Amino acid sequence: MRFVTIVVLVLLGGFTVYARRVRGRQPVKAEHIRASLAKEAEADTVQCLIPAAGELVVSGFDKLLNARKESFFITNTGSECVHEVTITVTYLDTDGRMLHKAQHSLTLDLPVGETRRVQIPSFDTQGVFYYYLSDVPRTRRAATPFKVKITVDSYKVR
Numbered sequence: 001m002r003f004v005t006i007v008v009l010v011l012l013g014g015f016t017v018y019a020r021r022v023r024g025r026q027p028v029k030a031e032h033i034r035a036s037l038a039k040e041a042e043a044d045t046v047q048c049l050i051p052a053a054g055e056l057v058v059s060g061f062d063k064l065l066n067a068r069k070e071s072f073f074i075t076n077t078g079s080e081c082v083h084e085v086t087i088t089v090t091y092l093d094t095d096g097r098m099l100h101k102a103q104h105s106l107t108l109d110l111p112v113g114e115t116r117r118v119q120i121p122s123f124d125t126q127g128v129f130y131y132y133l134s135d136v137p138r139t140r141r142a143a144t145p146f147k148v149k150i151t152v153d154s155y156k157v158r
């Protein structure tokens with residue numbers, strides 16, 4: 001009887017040790033990681049370009065007094081499909097003095113010859129500025145018109 005008990009205890013101890021070994025994660029080899037990264041890099045080739053004059057045209061800016069977003073259009077007149085655009089927006093008062101400057105990176109699918117409407121967060125967090133070509137707000141509180149200058153710094157193509 002003692003012999004059977006000892007055999008059962010030894011077998012149970014062996015199973016618990018085996019179970020502990022199976023639960024651990026198998027290490028990932030470095031060459032597998034490098035190979036998968038190389039495949040991803042080959043499949044996702046992106047070129048960053050500085051636009052020539054007129055390749056990407058920005059138009060139709062709009063921002064109302066209480067708007068939290070600003071919108072405008074980007075037209076691709078170049079020869080390649082655009083994947084990402086980096087722009088600099090300079091906000092000026094009506095006398096030409098700079099109020100604010102911001103840079104935005106926009107991810108969009110912009111085929112050759114097409115136009116897309118883009119929205120960016122407004123620089124005006126207090127709701128006191130409106131774009132000078134937008135409708136004049138009907139409000140009793142002070143509202144300041146502003147002008148904007150948008151330049152395309154770079155863009156990415158696939």
